[in-house]
Structure formats: structure tokens, C-alpha cells
Amino acid sequence: MQAEIITIGDELLIGQVVDTNSAFMAQQLNSVGVEVERVVSVHDDAEQIAQALDDALTRADIVITTGGLGPTKDDITKHVLCNYFHTRLVPDADVEANIRRIYADRPQVLNRLTETQWLVPENCRVLQNRVGSAPLMYWHLDDGRQVFCLPGVPYEMEIAIREQILPVIKSQISNLKFQINHRTILVSGIPESSLAIVLEDWENALPEGLHLAYLPKDGTIRLRLSGYGVPTELVEQEKAKLMTLVREWFVAEEDKPLEVLVGERLKALGKTISTAESCTGGTLASMLARHPGSSQFYWGSVVSYDNSVKANVLGVNKQDLQTYGAVSEQVVRQMADGVRRLCGTDYAIATSGIAGPTGGTADKPVGTVWIAWATPQGTTAECFHLGSLREQVIARTCSKALIGLLHRLA
Amino acid sequence: MQAEIITIGDELLIGQVVDTNSAFMAQQLNSVGVEVERVVSVHDDAEQIAQALDDALTRADIVITTGGLGPTKDDITKHVLCNYFHTRLVPDADVEANIRRIYADRPQVLNRLTETQWLVPENCRVLQNRVGSAPLMYWHLDDGRQVFCLPGVPYEMEIAIREQILPVIKSQISNLKFQINHRTILVSGIPESSLAIVLEDWENALPEGLHLAYLPKDGTIRLRLSGYGVPTELVEQEKAKLMTLVREWFVAEEDKPLEVLVGERLKALGKTISTAESCTGGTLASMLARHPGSSQFYWGSVVSYDNSVKANVLGVNKQDLQTYGAVSEQVVRQMADGVRRLCGTDYAIATSGIAGPTGGTADKPVGTVWIAWATPQGTTAECFHLGSLREQVIARTCSKALIGLLHRLA
Numbered sequence: 001m002q003a004e005i006i007t008i009g010d011e012l013l014i015g016q017v018v019d020t021n022s023a024f025m026a027q028q029l030n031s032v033g034v035e036v037e038r039v040v041s042v043h044d045d046a047e048q049i050a051q052a053l054d055d056a057l058t059r060a061d062i063v064i065t066t067g068g069l070g071p072t073k074d075d076i077t078k079h080v081l082c083n084y085f086h087t088r089l090v091p092d093a094d095v096e097a098n099i100r101r102i103y104a105d106r107p108q109v110l111n112r113l114t115e116t117q118w119l120v121p122e123n124c125r126v127l128q129n130r131v132g133s134a135p136l137m138y139w140h141l142d143d144g145r146q147v148f149c150l151p152g153v154p155y156e157m158e159i160a161i162r163e164q165i166l167p168v169i170k171s172q173i174s175n176l177k178f179q180i181n182h183r184t185i186l187v188s189g190i191p192e193s194s195l196a197i198v199l200e201d202w203e204n205a206l207p208e209g210l211h212l213a214y215l216p217k218d219g220t221i222r223l224r225l226s227g228y229g230v231p232t233e234l235v236e237q238e239k240a241k242l243m244t245l246v247r248e249w250f251v252a253e254e255d256k257p258l259e260v261l262v263g264e265r266l267k268a269l270g271k272t273i274s275t276a277e278s279c280t281g282g283t284l285a286s287m288l289a290r291h292p293g294s295s296q297f298y299w300g301s302v303v304s305y306d307n308s309v310k311a312n313v314l315g316v317n318k319q320d321l322q323t324y325g326a327v328s329e330q331v332v333r334q335m336a337d338g339v340r341r342l343c344g345t346d347y348a349i350a351t352s353g354i355a356g357p358t359g360g361t362a363d364k365p366v367g368t369v370w371i372a373w374a375t376p377q378g379t380t381a382e383c384f385h386l387g388s389l390r391e392q393v394i395a396r397t398c399s400k401a402l403i404g405l406l407h408r409l410a
Numbered sequence: 411m412q413a414e415i416i417t418i419g420d421e422l423l424i425g426q427v428v429d430t431n432s433a434f435m436a437q438q439l440n441s442v443g444v445e446v447e448r449v450v451s452v453h454d455d456a457e458q459i460a461q462a463l464d465d466a467l468t469r470a471d472i473v474i475t476t477g478g479l480g481p482t483k484d485d486i487t488k489h490v491l492c493n494y495f496h497t498r499l500v501p502d503a504d505v506e507a508n509i510r511r512i513y514a515d516r517p518q519v520l521n522r523l524t525e526t527q528w529l530v531p532e533n534c535r536v537l538q539n540r541v542g543s544a545p546l547m548y549w550h551l552d553d554g555r556q557v558f559c560l561p562g563v564p565y566e567m568e569i570a571i572r573e574q575i576l577p578v579i580k581s582q583i584s585n586l587k588f589q590i591n592h593r594t595i596l597v598s599g600i601p602e603s604s605l606a607i608v609l610e611d612w613e614n615a616l617p618e619g620l621h622l623a624y625l626p627k628d629g630t631i632r633l634r635l636s637g638y639g640v641p642t643e644l645v646e647q648e649k650a651k652l653m654t655l656v657r658e659w660f661v662a663e664e665d666k667p668l669e670v671l672v673g674e675r676l677k678a679l680g681k682t683i684s685t686a687e688s689c690t691g692g693t694l695a696s697m698l699a700r701h702p703g704s705s706q707f708y709w710g711s712v713v714s715y716d717n718s719v720k721a722n723v724l725g726v727n728k729q730d731l732q733t734y735g736a737v738s739e740q741v742v743r744q745m746a747d748g749v750r751r752l753c754g755t756d757y758a759i760a761t762s763g764i765a766g767p768t769g770g771t772a773d774k775p776v777g778t779v780w781i782a783w784a785t786p787q788g789t790t791a792e793c794f795h796l797g798s799l800r801e802q803v804i805a806r807t808c809s810k811a812l813i814g815l816l817h818r819l820a
Contacts (some may be wrong), residue, residue, distance in 0.1 A: 013446045015436030019583045026425030039451040072606045074623045105464040113603040193523040213484045281691035281699020285713045300719035308581045309710035327414020389565050
């Protein structure tokens with residue numbers, strides 16, 4: 001089964017909003033054996049939407065659209081689909097009841113524009129949107145092809161896909177013999193092209209239907225081994241060979257964010273962590289706190305952006321700050337020890353670096369970063385050079401800090 | 411001038427990577443008067459890439475591709491373009507010199523795979539990639555249409571667009587009479603459909619070429635007024651009318667992130683800020699620290715995820731924590747006062763809430779959030795109910811906190 005995704009909205013094409021919906025839908029569709037062949041973004045424009053639908057239906061079994069279902073004048077997707085499927089809008093009592101339930105505690109939201117939300121094309125099937133006013137609509141064509149029409153608000157779309165759309169699609173997939181299998185291995189500490197040479201012979205000998213991709217990100221490389229329509233055992237077998245080849249640079253076997261791997265490890269050990277951040281400015285903290293259940297292992301952070309906070313809150317020696325500078329082994333170690341003591345955690349990470357664009361010197365150019373790890377076994381620190389772009393320096397520092405901790409938790 | 415963007419890479423279509431490149435390119439192209447008509451994402455597949463190029467060239471003056479230019483086997487874009495434009499790969503001395511410069515301090519990266527990076531299609535024009543090994547290539551067809559081929563790594567693409575591609579495109583735009591003008595007004599505190607009713611008469615009377623869009627996000631709505639091929643004065647005139655209509659809910663007139671607006675205001679006043687975060691877990695800190703120059707006004711934060719950190723670091727009264735709970739007016743006010751004192755800043759924001767999915771009670775369901783603002787004029791706090799999804803609660807809390815501060819800085 002092949003799918004195409006059409007995301008609809010002027011905001012996508014003037015760059016005001018990044019399309020995160022497609023990646024989520026692709027992951028979910030892959031998980032039930034449906035491949036996404038193409039993603040197309042078009043304007044809130046009747047002709048463009050109809051053209052994109054026409055094109056997609058010549059190639060795909062499943063077409064999913066997102067966006068353009070709001071109550072305001074710029075949203076036209078429902079009207080375009082009405083024309084496209086030669087039908088008219090009619091009120092739907094279930095949708096009305098659902099919308100009244102959602103806004104029960106906010107009656108001021110119900111007005112004559114919201115009321116247009118319970119009009120649906122007469123010949124479509126309707127599913128309820130648990131968290132928003134736009135109904136989920138779909139058409140099942142005579143030849144088996146299907147068109148699903150979802151809202152563009154990410155969390156509404158996500159809940160719709162998980163709870164309503166995937167079950168419909170799954171019920172139609174009679175067998176999973178053409179399964180798609182992805183396995184990801186995370187490595188760090190080797191350049192992409194050097195790794196490719198290490199893997200070259202094995203990669204060239206991969207059986208048909210198996211494919212390797214390299215995904216570099218923030219100083220790490222995710223190696224993704226994909227099997228299309230081949231037995232799971234074959235994918236596992238080749239993955240085992242790959243694991244042996246990359247042992248030296250291996251970080252993790254799962255395609256999970258580094259902070260999730262760290263959290264799982266800490267939870268398994270019953271240990272806690274805190275962070276003291278200068279150049280990363282709270283990014284490590286927000287990564288650790290982002291996921292449900294993080295309060296079990298993450299206790300707190302001090303973002304010591306200004307030197308006064310390093311000294312007064314974390315207890316870094318003022319003389320050392322002056323002698324060695326904030327970006328130094330001496331200071332970053334004291335930051336890690338300070339926050340570990342302050343928060344009473346088992347582990348602590350500290351970062352201090354020059355994220356740029358200004359602040360670099362000949363001695364310590366932009367991208368110079370010190371990271372310290374305080375553990376029950378003692379405190380260690382390392383210096384890195386992580387590029388010259390602010391965003392990149394921050395992201396790579398977080399990667400290095402979390403990988404360093406994973407190694408110390410092993 | 412109309413453009414289409416083709417993003418290439420299996421990772422986009424299995425949902426492993428979100429395509430952030432298109433939004434950036436669309437913004438940049440808009441800024442020089444080029445409209446993006448469509449974005450298409452395809453696999454690393456020769457036939458699909460060629461088909462997407464064919465399609466795009468029937469519609470657009472400018473086609474930009476990103477991705478598939480790495481040295482590894484899965485990257486095939488350069489070979490596909492070679493076939494497409496009936497040419498062969500030849501070594502390019504300038505590209506070689508550029509790559510050797512980039513890797514001067516990392517000679518181990520130069521190997522026989524990296525060396526394939528200085529092969530380029532013989533009939534294309536080449537521009538240098540200042541920060542990566544993939545050369546920037548473009549073709550100028552006889553009828554004036556152009557195809558630009560850029561790497562997919564976001565920061566390489568961004569620098570290429572800013573420094574190399576936009577100057578080429580700009581030099582060809584003889585006049586800007588068909589200018590695109592976007593004006594954005596940020597409002598908060600009114601539901602989208604209610605706002606649409608307030609604006610209905612004005613919106614229906616908008617002159618041809620002018621268009622309004624509603625972009626709800628994290629509890630705010632950005633109203634985007636766009637003028638296509640109409641005089642700038644007309645756009646300004648309608649924007650002034652819009653401003654009058656939304657005065658009551660007005661937050662800001664510029665399409666900048668809230669934390670940038672806060673930073674600009676603080677810098678102008680010569681004032682400083684710190685944050686004490688529980689449910690937002692450092693997200694506010696990382697937002698404030700993300701932008702260059704933030705050390706001028708942002709001094710530090712305490713992420714007090716665990717109650718022990720609230721008491722021991724921020725000095726929150728332990729009895730109050732027990733009596734009122736962490737999510738309470740009493741505690742959040744003490745958090746704000748505590749971090750303001752600790753960091754010695756003029757202003758401080760504190761957040762404490764139940765982000766979910768667990769931790770809610772009948773009294774304080776998931777989504778209950780207290781925010782406090784400590785200012786030289788005193789400390790105030792407000793309670794909000796911000797939905798039931800963790801990510802949403804965190805993002806909306808940050809919006810409310812920053813908007814509340816903006817009002818207090820006005």
C-alpha cells in the first residue's frame with residue numbers, strides 16, 4: 001500500500017510554519033506497513049488543491065490531506081473536497097454534539113462561524129475529532145482508493161491519526177507480508193565519509209530489498225537499515241553484522257532521542273540528575289523535562305548564564321573565574337559539582353562554551369566548549385570544538401553531554 | 411517569479427526527519443519577491459527525482475532542490491542531475507581547494523569518498539559551499555528558467571541561500587513592482603472564530619490582492635495580512651484599520667518570536683531577567699538564551715523540577731509547599747521572588763503547573779498552571795488552564811509567561 005500526503009496552507013509556502021505533520025504521519029503509516037511515496041504542500045487555493053488530489057490519486061492507494069479546515073474565511077479545503085466529490089454540505093448531528101461537548105466549558109466559542117464546523121460533505125464518512133472542532137472526513141472510492149481529510153493543527157492531527165485513521169487503514173490490510181522494517185543504530189565520533197568506507201564492502205553485499213542510509217545530526221550519525229518486503233529475520237541478521245562493524249563508535253541501538261535513552265537508563269538504575277548550563281542556556285534541562293515521567297530522575301538545573309550566577313548560586317570560585325575564564329576546565333568542573341550538591345542528585349552535567357557569533361578569542365574561538373560530568377565516582381571534564389554556528393554549537397554540546405553521560409552510566 | 415522546492419531524502423518520507431529547509435527557503439524567496447507555489451518531498455530515487463523536476467519545470471521559473479549530496483551511497487541527487495542535463499561529472503579545482511580548506515584542521519576526513527565531492531556536472535555553474543563539502547550547483551536554461559541544487563544539511567543550506575543563491579536570483583529581478591508584502595499582528599486572549607466575526611466586515615471589504623490569514627499557535631493568533639502585486643501603501647493602510655479592530659487583544663506588531671520581543675524590550679530599557687521554572691522545565695530559559703546577544707539581558711534560571719530544589723535553592727517555604735502544593739499562588743510567587751533575589755535581576759518569571767499526562771487531581775486537573783511575574787513594582791500571579799496535552803501545556807505556559815511580561819514592560 002502506498003500513500004501520498006498533501007499539506008494545505010499558505011503559511012507553509014511563505015515559510016511562516018514548518019510542516020511537522022508529514023513526518024509524524026509518515027512514521028505512523030510506516031508502522032502499519034504503508035509507504036509514503038511523496039509529500040506535497042500547496043496553497044489554500046481551490047485549483048491547486050484539486051490538482052494535487054488528481055495527481056496523488058493517479059499514484060497512491062491512500063491520500064491524506066491536512067489543513068484548511070478552520071472556521072475562518074482563508075480555510076477552504078472542505079468546500080474544495082465538496083466540489084471534487086460532487087456533493088454538498090449538510091449538518092451532522094454527531095459532529096454538532098461533539099463540538100458542543102468540546103466547548104462545554106467555553107460557551108463563548110460557539111458562534112455562527114463555529115457552527116459551520118458541523119457541516120460535512122454529504123457523501124463522505126465522518127469520524128469524530130476528540131480535541132477540536134474540525135470533523136475528520138474520508139472517502140472510500142469504488143476501486144478501493146481512499147482520501148482522508150484531517151485538520152492541520154498538529155495535536156488534533158496526531159490524535160486523529162492514532163485513534164481514528166490508523167485503525168481504519170489497519171482493518172484493510174489483510175496481511176503484512178510486505179512489511180517495512182527500519183532499524184536504526186546511533187554512532188558518534190567518526191566522520192560520515194570515514195564510516196562509509198568502513199561499511200563499504202558490507203553495504204555493497206546487502207541482499208535485495210535492504211538499504212542503508214546515513215543521517216548525520218548534531219555530531220552523531222544515525223545509520224538506518226531498511227527492509228522492504230523482506231523477512232524480519234534477514235533485517236535482524238544484517239543489523240547484527242552492522243553492529244559488529246560499528247562497535248567502536250556505537251552509542252545506542254534504538255531510534256530514540258538521546259535524552260530519552262539517558263532517562264531510561266537513570267530510571268533503571270534508580271538514579272537522579274541535575275544540570276548546570278551556561279552556553280546551552282537551559283536546552284539540556286528542557287530536553288530532559290520534555291518527556292512524561294521525567295520527574296522520576298530529573299531534579300533540577302541552574303542556568304548560570306551570567307558569571308555572577310556561576311559564583312553566587314553554583315559556588316564557583318571567583319578567583320578561578322577571573323584567572324581561567326568561564327570557559328575552562330576549572331570552572332565547568334565546579335559548576336557540575338556545585339549543581340550536584342545543590343540539587344542533591346547522583347549525577348550532574350555542566351556546560352560552558354562560546355556559542356557565538358561573538359565572544360571568541362584566538363585562544364578560545366567560537367565553538368570551544370567545556371563539558372563536565374559529576375558522578376558518584378568523581379568528576380571529569382572534556383574540551384570540544386563544535387563548529388562556528390550558534391544553534392549548531394548548542395545542539396552539539398547537548399549531544400556530547402548526553403553521550404558522555406550514557407558512557408558513564410554503562 | 412514563481413518557485414518550486416523539491417526536498418530529497420528517504421528520511422523525510424519515513425518521518426525520521428522534519429523538513430525545516432522549505433520554510434526557511436520560502437521566507438527568503440518571499441523577501442526578494444519570489445513566490446513559492448509548491449513544495450514536494452521525494453525519495454532518494456532516480457525516477458522520482460527526475461519526475462519531480464519535470465513537473466516543477468512546467469510550472470516554475472525557479473526550482474530549488476535540497477538533499478542527496480552527501481558522499482555516501484544513498485545520496486544520488488548529483489548523478490540524477492547529471493543524467494537529467496545530459497552531462498558527465500568532472501573534477502573542479504575550486505571545489506577541491508574549498509573542501510581542503512574546510513577540512514584543513516581535520517585531515518582524517520579527506521578520503522576517497524570525500525574526494526568524490528569535488529566532482530561536478532560539466533555543464534552546471536558552481537558556487538562554493540562555505541561550510542560543507544557539497545558544492546552548490548545551478549543550471550540556467552535557455553528560456554531563463556533556473557535549477558539550483560543545494561545540500562540538505564540545514565545550516566549549509568541556510569548559508570548557501572543567504573550568501574550565494576539569493577544574490578544570484580536578486581540580480582535577475584529587474585523590478586519589484588510585483589512585490590509581496592506580508593504584515594503580521596500578534597493577538598492573544600480571544601478565540602479564533604470570535605476574532606473572525608469581529609473582523610468579518612473589514613475582511614469582506616478588502617481590496618483585490620489583499621488577503622488575511624489566521625494562524626493560531628500556543629494560545630496566540632498571528633493575523634497575517636498579505637498583499638500580492640499591490641502598492642505597499644495600500645497594505646499599510648489596511649493594516650492600520652486592522653490594528654484598530656484588534657486593539658483590545660493586541661500583543662505585538664512584528665512577526666518575531668515572543669522571546670525576541672521580550673529581549674528587545676529589556677535591552678531598550680537596560681533591564682535584566684531570570685526565570686524559575688517547574689512545569690516548563692527550562693524551556694523559557696532556552697528560548698531566552700537561544701538568540702545572539704541574550705547575555706545582555708538574560709542572567710540565569712533555576713529549574714526547580716523537584717520540590718527539594720524549590721525549597722533548598724529558591725527558598726520556597728516548606729510549610730507552604732505542603733499546605734498549598736507546588737502548583738499554587740503562594741509557591742509560584744515565592745519562586746519568582748527567590749530567583750530574582752538569587753540572580754540579582756530586575757525582573758523574574760516563575761512557572762508551576764501540571765503538564766501531564768499524570769499528576770492531575772479534581773481540584774487541579776492537568777493543564778492547571780500558575781505563573782508569577784516579579785518586577786521592581788511588586789510581584790503578581792495568575793492561574794491558567796492550558797489544555798490537556800503535555801507539549802501544549804509547556805508551549806502555552808511559555809507564551810502566557812512572555813506575553814504577561816511584555817504587558818508589564820509596556
